[in-house]
Amino acid sequence: MAPDTLLRLEAVSKIFPGGAVGLDAIDLDIGQGEFLSLLGPSGCGKTTSLRVVGGFEEPSSGRVLLDGQDITGRRPYDRPVNTVFQDYALFPHMNVEENVGFGLSLRGLGAGEIQRKVRAALDLVGLADKIEARVTALSGGQRQRVALARxxxxxxxxxxxxxxxxxxxxxxxxxxxxxxxxxxxxLGTTFIMVTHDQTEALSISDRIVVMNRGRIEQIATPAVLYDAPATRFVAGFIGTMNVLECRLVERRADSFLVAAGSLTFEAVAGSDMPLDGDLIAGIRPEDVLIEAGGVPGRVVGTVFHGRTLRLHAELPDGIGLTIDVPRSDIGADYAPGQAVHLSVRSGAARLLRSN
Structure with missing residues (x-):
């Protein structure tokens, strides 16, 4: 375990009754004070991972370590872990102060200490003025803050x-x-958040764990996930990506020249990328260029995206491309049917593993 690792999932698997695989021998180290997001589609294993950490699910195999100590068999209330649930799980018959202080009251603390800690927590979430309010009278955002304070x-x-x-x-x-x-x-507390919203994860996470079918596809910072997705799944799940089947044309010193139909472009790859057989390349829409000398194509549709216009174009051989064009640079209307010439920004494409 690395010196700054607080929590470790070690070869954790979860097999549900009937044989459904929730987690498939995942390994994950989470650092002290880290904001980590578990991201993926429904059924990928992210919520199961969270429940295993919280003690609400017992893994079929593997261990959960906190500060190097095995806590796999501990019940939720015996772990230094708290959960903010999706539906907040507030007590409607209690006011804000009673909701926030409920866990402290179970520890047998004195009324004065509970009140001090509750006020401090409500100050942190900006709800000190709502301490006596009924939770049923609060807005959704306020209820969420109460759940955080609790x-x-x-x-x-x-x-x-x-x-x-x-x-x-x-x-x-x-x-x-x-x-x-x-x-x-x-607070400096380690946060682990489950979300299926890629924008949310990219906005606030230190690192993101992208999951699929009970396995971890990639763990990286938001910038690395966006700029250098490792697999076809990650490329398609994080942001918008043109994913093209292609063939190798030429090996270069630090890159590869590849071709997808009539479109030839330079791509980079990780050191562990297998280069035998068919290849898959990922290209972000902002890296497809409209310029003279490119491969001829035509616009088949447009979508307004605020400061950019998203074009859907098609090459003569049927390959479709998504292109983001800054509206400030647009000198033409780009109506459906309009001819365009397309190329790929040098070195912006990335070869992807298929799994």
Whole structure:
């Protein structure tokens, strides 16, 4: 275990009754004070991973280590871990102060100490003025903050967040992303968040674990996941990506010349990339260029994206490409049917593993 590792999942598997595989021997190290997101589609294993860490699911095999100590068999209340659930799980018959202080009251603390800790937690989440309010009278964003305060007031080593922002509207969700990151940095607590929202994960995570079918596809920072996805699945799940089947034309010193139909371009690859057989290349829409001398194609559709216009184009051999064009650079209307000439920014394409 690395010196800064707080939590480790070691060869953890979970097989549900009937044989469904929830987790398939995953290994994961999580650092002290890290904001880590588990990202993937429904059924990928992210929530099962969270429940295993929290003690709500017992793994079929493998271990969960905290500070090097095996906590696999400990019940949820015996772990220094708290959870913010998707539906907040607040007590409707209690006011804000009673909800936040509930966990402290179970520890037998005095009323004065509970009140002090509750007020401090509510100050952190910006709800000190709502201490006597009924939770049923609060907005969705306020209820989410109460749930956060209730989780942090007990000073857990690890805070688990199960899609905590999914019930909020888009504008409030963005505000709460900023608040979550601010709170995590201020507390220095390790946060582990489950989400299926790639934008949310990219916005606030230190690292992201992309999961698929009970396995980890890639663990990396947001920038690395976006710029250098390792697999076809990650490339398709993180942002928008043109994924093209291609063939090797020429090996170069630090890159490869490949061709997808009539489109030839330079691509880079990781050192572990197998280069035998058919290849798969990923190209971000902003790296497809409209310029003279490129391969001829035609626009088949457009989508307004604020400061950019997203074009869907097709080459004569049927290959489709998605292109993002800054609207400030647009000198033409790019209506469907318009002819364009397309190329790929040098070195921007990346060869991907198929699994």
């Amino acid at each position: 989780a942090i007031v007990c000073e857990p080593r690890v805070l688990l967040l199960d899609e905590p922002l999914s019930a909020l509207d888009a504008h409030l969700r963005e505000q709460m992303q900023v608040e979550l990151k601010r709170l995590q940095a201020q």
